[in-house]
Each structure stands twice: as C-alpha cells, then as structure tokens.
Amino acid sequence: MTTTPNDAVLLDVKGLTKHFPVRKGAFRRVKAAVKAVDGIDLFIREGETLGLVGESGCGKTTAGRSILRLVEPTKGTIVFRSRRIGGEKASEARDVDVVTASRSELKALRRDMQIIFQDPYSSLNPRMTVGAIVGEPLLVHRMARGEERRKRVEDVLAAVGLKPEHMKRYPHEFSGGQRQRIGIARALVLDPQLVVCDEPVSALDVSIQAQVLNLLEDLQREFGLTYLFIAHNLSVVKHISNRVAVMYLGKIVELASTERLFVEPKHPYTEALVSAVPVPEPDYSVDRIILEGDVPSPIAPPSGCPFHPRCRYAIDVCSSEVPVYRDLGHEHFVACHRADELSLQPIRDLATSSKADASA
Amino acid sequence: MAGFSTTLHRSGLDGMPETRSAMAVRALLEIRNLEVQFGTEDGIVRAVDGVTYTIEKEKTLGIVGESGCGKTVTALAIMGLVQSPPGKIANGEILYHRNGKTTDLAKLPPKGRAMRAIRGNEIAMIFQEPMTSLNPVFTIGFQIMEAIMLHQRLKKKEARTKAIEMLREVGIPLPEERVDEYPHQLSGGMRQRAMIAMALSCNPQLLIADEPTTALDVTIQAQVLELMNALRKEFKAAIQFITHDLGVIAGMADDVAVMYLGRIVEAAPVREIFHAPQHPYTQGLMHSIPSLTRSRERLVPIEGVVPDPSDAPPGCGFEPRCPKRMEICKTEMPPLKDVAPGHSAACWLYGGTT
Numbered sequence: 001m002t003t004t005p006n007d008a009v010l011l012d013v014k015g016l017t018k019h020f021p022v023r024k025g026a027f028r029r030v031k032a033a034v035k036a037v038d039g040i041d042l043f044i045r046e047g048e049t050l051g052l053v054g055e056s057g058c059g060k061t062t063a064g065r066s067i068l069r070l071v072e073p074t075k076g077t078i079v080f081r082s083r084r085i086g087g088e089k090a091s092e093a094r095d096v097d098v099v100t101a102s103r104s105e106l107k108a109l110r111r112d113m114q115i116i117f118q119d120p121y122s123s124l125n126p127r128m129t130v131g132a133i134v135g136e137p138l139l140v141h142r143m144a145r146g147e148e149r150r151k152r153v154e155d156v157l158a159a160v161g162l163k164p165e166h167m168k169r170y171p172h173e174f175s176g177g178q179r180q181r182i183g184i185a186r187a188l189v190l191d192p193q194l195v196v197c198d199e200p201v202s203a204l205d206v207s208i209q210a211q212v213l214n215l216l217e218d219l220q221r222e223f224g225l226t227y228l229f230i231a232h233n234l235s236v237v238k239h240i241s242n243r244v245a246v247m248y249l250g251k252i253v254e255l256a257s258t259e260r261l262f263v264e265p266k267h268p269y270t271e272a273l274v275s276a277v278p279v280p281e282p283d284y285s286v287d288r289i290i291l292e293g294d295v296p297s298p299i300a301p302p303s304g305c306p307f308h309p310r311c312r313y314a315i316d317v318c319s320s321e322v323p324v325y326r327d328l329g330h331e332h333f334v335a336c337h338r339a340d341e342l343s344l345q346p347i348r349d350l351a352t353s354s355k356a357d358a359s360a
Numbered sequence: 361m362a363g364f365s366t367t368l369h370r371s372g373l374d375g376m377p378e379t380r381s382a383m384a385v386r387a388l389l390e391i392r393n394l395e396v397q398f399g400t401e402d403g404i405v406r407a408v409d410g411v412t413y414t415i416e417k418e419k420t421l422g423i424v425g426e427s428g429c430g431k432t433v434t435a436l437a438i439m440g441l442v443q444s445p446p447g448k449i450a451n452g453e454i455l456y457h458r459n460g461k462t463t464d465l466a467k468l469p470p471k472g473r474a475m476r477a478i479r480g481n482e483i484a485m486i487f488q489e490p491m492t493s494l495n496p497v498f499t500i501g502f503q504i505m506e507a508i509m510l511h512q513r514l515k516k517k518e519a520r521t522k523a524i525e526m527l528r529e530v531g532i533p534l535p536e537e538r539v540d541e542y543p544h545q546l547s548g549g550m551r552q553r554a555m556i557a558m559a560l561s562c563n564p565q566l567l568i569a570d571e572p573t574t575a576l577d578v579t580i581q582a583q584v585l586e587l588m589n590a591l592r593k594e595f596k597a598a599i600q601f602i603t604h605d606l607g608v609i610a611g612m613a614d615d616v617a618v619m620y621l622g623r624i625v626e627a628a629p630v631r632e633i634f635h636a637p638q639h640p641y642t643q644g645l646m647h648s649i650p651s652l653t654r655s656r657e658r659l660v661p662i663e664g665v666v667p668d669p670s671d672a673p674p675g676c677g678f679e680p681r682c683p684k685r686m687e688i689c690k691t692e693m694p695p696l697k698d699v700a701p702g703h704s705a706a707c708w709l710y711g712g713t714t
Contacts, residue, residue, distance in 0.1 A: 055577035055578065055579060055580075056577055175665045177665060178665075205426035205427055205604065205666075206426065206604065206606075206645060206648045206649055207426060207644060207645065207648050207661060207662035208661075208665065209648065209661075210647075210648035210649070210650075210659040210660070210661035210662070211661040211662075211663075213650070213659055214658065214659055214661060217658075232577065232578065234578070234652060235607075235649065235650045235651065235652040236650050238650065238652055238656070239650030239651075239659070240650075262652075272579060273578060273579060274652070275582075276578045276579045276581065276582035277578055277607065277652050278581070278582075278585070278605060278607030278608045278610065278611050279607050279610065279611075279652055279653055280606035280607045280609070280610045280634065280646070280649060280651075281610055281634060281653065282610045282611075282630045282631045282634050282635075283631070284610070288582055288586070290579075290582055290583055290586055291579045291582075291583070294547045294549060294550075294580070295577075347652060347653050348653070
C-alpha cells in the first residue's frame with residue numbers, strides 16, 4: 001500500500017446526527033437538545049487522510065466519536081467496508097453499518113477502527129505500565145498472549161519510536177510527545193484500517209508536534225492506514241490531509257480536496273477561518289476577515305444557514321432556507337446559497353504556486 | 361554572559377549603532393542578567409538563567425519559546441509575582457525608567473508600597489486563561505473598578521463610569537449591562553476583552569500579555585489581536601507579548617526574543633528573525649511548523665526533547681538537540697553576541713569568547 005489513496009471507499013457516513021438531550025426541572029424532562037452533530041455526510045477512501053476542522057463546539061469531536069460509536073448516534077448511517085470481519089481476512093469486502101451493528105459485530109469492528117486522543121496525560125491509565133497499556137487491546141480481542149503478545153507490543157513500540165525497555169515504565173515517566181507515541185502504539189497494536197486522530201498534536205509543543213506529525217505520516221505509509229484527522233489548527237490539517245471538511249455548528253459547510261479548499265474556497269466561513277490564521281511571515285498581508293460575535297449556541301442554532309448571522313455575504317434567503325449540501329463538481333461539496341456566484345479570497349501564496357504544484 | 365547587554369531596537373540612522381544615552385531615552389524597561397531560581401526536591405531549577413533585554417517605549421517585544429523555557433517566569437519577575445518560596449530572583453536587575461528616574465524592580469519588596477504602586481498601574485498584565493485569572497465571585501465591573509479606585513483615586517461612581525468606558529473601548533457590546541455580569545456569563549473572547557479592559561484601565565506604560573489568545577478559537581483570536589493592535593496605537597503602551605505561536609508573533613511584534621531553557625538564544629527585529637534566523641533552535645522552530653501559505657513539504661522536526669531544567673547541560677542548553685553542535689558546545693555556554701546590527705544570537709557558530 002502507498003499513501004496515495006485508491007478509489008475504494010472505506011467509510012461512508014450519511015446523515016449522521018447526534019443530539020444530546022438537555023434536561024431541566026424536577027422531573028428531568030427533556031426540554032431541548034444540543035445539536036452537536038446535525039446531519040453530516042462524508043466518505044473516506046482507503047489510505048487517505050480526511051481532515052475535519054472547526055472551532056471549539058462545532059461538533060468535530062462528537063462526529064469522530066459517533067463514527068466509532070463511542071457515543072450513540074441519534075440518526076444516520078455509518079457504513080464501514082470491512083475486509084476482515086472477526087479477525088479473518090475476507091476475500092470480499094463486506095459493508096457493515098456501525099450504527100446498527102450488534103455488540104459482537106461492533107467488537108469485531110473496533111479492531112479495525114481505533115482512536116488517538118488529544119490529551120496524552122488523561123488518556124493513559126497512570127497505574128498501568130506502558131506494556132500493559134499497549135498490550136491490553138490484544139487481550140481484549142484475544143489476539144495474542146504471553147510471549148507472542150510481548151513481541152507484538154515490542155514491535156509496535158519500535159514502530160512509534162519507543163524502546164523495548166519502556167514497556168516496564170509508567171506513563172508519568174514520559175514527556176508529552178512520548179506519551180502521545182504510547183497512545184498511537186495502543187491504537188495501532190490491533191493493526192486497524194481506520195484511525196480517528198482527535199487533535200493528536202494540539203497539546204504538544206511545536207518542535208514535538210512536528211515529530212508526531214511525521215510519525216503519523218510514516219505509519220500511514222507503512223501500515224496502509226486511513227485517517228480521520230480532527231483538529232482546530234488549519235495549518236496542521238492542511239499539512240496532513242488529502243481532503244478537508246470544515247464544520248460549523250454541527251454541520252459540514254464545505255468539503256473538498258486540500259488544494260481546492262485553500263485555493264478556491266467556496267464557503268464564506270472557510271474563507272474567514274483561513275484568513276484568521278496568523279501566518280508566521282511578517283510581510284504576509286491578507287484581508288483579514290474579522291467575524292463579528294461568537295458562535296451561536298447549538299441548542300438554538302440560527303434559522304436557515306447556521307452561519308448567516310456572521311456572514312458578510314448573507315442575503316434574505318440565507319436566514320429563511322437551509323442551504324443544500326451539494327457537489328459543485330470535482331467532489332467539492334458546499335452548503336451555501338451563493339456558492340456559485342461568490343468569488344472568495346484564497347491563500348495568496350498558495351494560489352500563485354498551485355499551478356507548479358499541480359504539475360509536479 | 362554576565363554584563364553582556366543586548367539592545368533589541370533597530371540600529372539608528374546611517375546604520376550607526378546608537379549610543380547608550382540615546383538608548384536610555386527610549387528604553388522603558390531594561391532587564392540585565394536576570395536569574396530566577398526555584399528550589400525543588402530535585403535541586404535548584406534555574407527557570408530564568410541570565411536573561412538580558414530591553415523594551416522600548418511604545419514598542420512591542422515578542423518573546424517566543426516552548427513550554428518551560430522561562431518566558432512566563434520572566435514576566436512574573438517583572439511584576440514582582442514570583443512566589444517566594446520556592447522561587448526567588450537570584451541575580452540581575454530589572455530597570456524601569458520613567459520620568460527620568462530609574463527603579464530596579466528586582467530590588468523592590470514584592471509586597472511593598474512602591475511595587476504595589478507600579479503593579480497593575482504602570483505595568484499591567486494580561487494572563488492566558490481569562491476564566492482562572494478573573495475572580496468568579498465578583499462582577500467584571502467590580503474587578504475593573506477595584507484597580508481604578510486603588511491606583512487613580514477615583515470615587516466609586518467615577519470608577520464605574522470609567523469601567524463602562526473601558527468595556528466599550530474593548531468592543532464589548534452593551535457595556536452598561538455587561539459591567540454587572542460575572543465572568544461565567546461572558547464567552548471566552550469577551551472575558552479576554554474584559555481582562556484587556558482591566559489591564560488598560562490605568563493607562564499602563566508597559567503591558568505584559570502572556571499567551572493572551574492561546575485559549576481562544578482562531579476567529580476569536582483574530583478579533584482580540586486586532587483589538588490589541590488598535591489599542592496599542594491609542595494607549596501608546598509598550599507591550600511584552602509572550603507566546604509560543606510564531607504566527608501571532610509575526611503579526612504583533614516589532615522585535616522578537618527567542619527563549620530556550622531559561623535563556624535568550626536569539627534576539628532581532630521581527631523581519632530578521634523570520635527571514636534570517638541565525639540560531640539553530642530558531643531555525644529548527646521555523647522548520648517545525650506546517651505552513652498554511654506554502655505547498656506542503658515534509659516537516660523537519662527538532663530531534664529529542666527539552667532537557668529537564670533541574671538537569672540542564674553544562675554548555676549550551678540546545679547542544680543535545682542541535683544538528684550543528686561542536687565540541688565546545690558541550691562544555692562552554694555561548695554568550696549572546698551581535699551577529700548583525702540589532703541582531704544577536706547565543707551560538708558558538710558565530711565565534712566569540714566567554
């Protein structure tokens with residue numbers, strides 16, 4: 001396998017919705033719902049990295065966890081094309097809906113779908129050794145015991161850049177970057193196909209962040225992994241993703257190849273988000289679009305397009321009708337009434353250099 | 361390193377280095393060879409280990425570095441807020457110039473009258489986390505008024521008017537109503553605006569902003585940075601802007617100092633730092649960050665991790681991770697030395713003697 005994604009779709013998500021009930025009063029009646037994820041459609045091809053960006057509270061983490069069914073989705077389908085149900089490599093791929101999968105099916109699926117968490121301090125049990133943490137999934141899934149298990153843990157630790165002697169140590173003896181490597185080893189020990197990376201580098205210092213990003217790229221190439229990469233840092237997402245989805249208030253507002261999204265953004269929120277990123281070049285000038293106000297509450301999102309109260313291009317229809325999420329061609333999906341007529345600001349340097357890049 | 365003074369201002373007209381007297385006129389705060397130590401179970405940690413820099417009037421000095429490099433402790437030392445014990449200012453001077461007089465803040469008793477008259481009044485600070493640095497049981501209006509009444513001797517009613525005016529100044533909508541709200545009623549961005557209002561309410565000469573936008577989302581960060589840029593012109597305060605984000609520094613600072621393991625390893629005007637970084641650590645940082653504006657290329661990380669400050673290497677602190685290390689780096693600490701006018705680096709690559 002290579003990092004070039006092939007055309008086979010590994011994960012196909014349709015209409016994924018997760019509403020958290022808000023209970024109030026003496027009888028704890030459901031009074032409202034936090035629409036954390038409000039009907040998203042996306043697919044991920046085998047071997048590719050799909051970036052999922054958005055600001056805090058946009059629902060990106062809930063989306064990632066719903067896909068693994070770590071939180072129960074309210075609605076929607078999540079079709080995972082599995083090549084090896086129950087540990088056996090099947091000759092033909094089989095579609096399984098994660099949402100309706102039975103307990104035992106789900107357990108088998110979890111071998112193929114793993115997660116790397118954001119905070120390497122709270123996601124590792126401080127009372128377990130690294131060997132026990134990384135080896136536990138092998139026990140749970142009855143995949144290896146004793147010497148075989150030890151060997152497998154050693155191999156995966158080596159793959160993430162840790163040494164065999166680290167197996168006997170405890171998480172507190174490691175730095176943040178090394179802990180994140182332990183979390184990655186735990187996710188990879190079962191040889192999964194899809195890994196949901198939930199802000200895997202945002203708790204790390206920049207010099208360590210680069211080490212972990214490179215590691216994730218190397219592992220993807222080596223093991224043919226498919227990533228759903230959730231992050232708020234646009235530069236990181238642009239760096240690692242083949243395609244990028246932008247979320248706002250529980251909805252995907254735009255999804256396109258990384259190149260298209262940054263060179264030809266079609267949604268005003270994407271444009272504003274990209275222009276707001278501080279660029280480490282003193283002479284870089286950009287028409288910084290300063291969005292007014294804060295993100296509205298997902299309990300009572302605005303009518304029509306959720307972005308319209310902050311959008312500088314909003315017209316009457318935006319406040320009354322929900323824009324349809326549609327393909328503008330070349331798999332450039334957008335949910336905006338004015339996507340066809342607006343000409344939005346790209347990243348300047350990238351727009352000029354993209355031609356050379358495309359030919360390379 | 362001792363006695364070595366580095367000025368961060370751009371060189372004067374005709375490319376001539378400015379004389380000390382000319383610099384003294386423009387300097388607001390001069391930090392010389394500052395050392396802050398903390399006593400811990402593992403021995404003495406030199407959190408700030410001989411730092412020298414100057415902040416000029418109305419200029420913004422950016423201080424960049426990763427966690428644990430001593431950038432926040434330096435700021436706390438200026439404010440007289442290093443908790444003692446376990447911390448203490450072990451050495452050095454913090455010379456604060458105003459009205460032709462010079463005060464060494466390092467020598468003032470932290471709880472004394474002189475320090476209290478300066479702290480929050482002439483030198484104010486904005487902290488990273490507005491939720492933990494605002495008191496949750498008092499209204500934001502009360503907290504702003506507290507500073508105004510203490511330092512400016514205004515009556516309660518006048519202070520309230522001033523607090524509302526400050527909230528309006530920082531772009532909080534409906535300030536007459538917001539003034540009576542508690543911190544938890546405000547969003548993160550609004551809380552940080554309230555912090556800025558509080559810090560600026562006494563017209564400080566120097567504003568220390570410690571990671572003021574790190575806890576904020578990128579679109580809210582853009583709002584707050586724009587606000588700070590507008591206010592610094594209006595209030596004519598010098599700013600010491602502490603951050604780990606090179607992007608933020610590029611947009612905010614006039615001059616930049618890069619810290620590593622309690623020391624300044626490089627200092628230069630902002631364009632020089634980004635276009636001609638000299639220290640291997642600064643160069644390493646630049647290569648570590650994914651670029652938003654350029655097409656993607658593989659990152660070149662800095663190998664290894666920051667050493668434990670209680671067990672710092674005897675020579676250059678960056679030596680164990682440095683791709684260009686030499687024999688001398690293991691044993692001798694490189695001094696901060698001019699490599700170009702107004703641009704200094706602490707690295708043996710550029711020669712020099714101890």
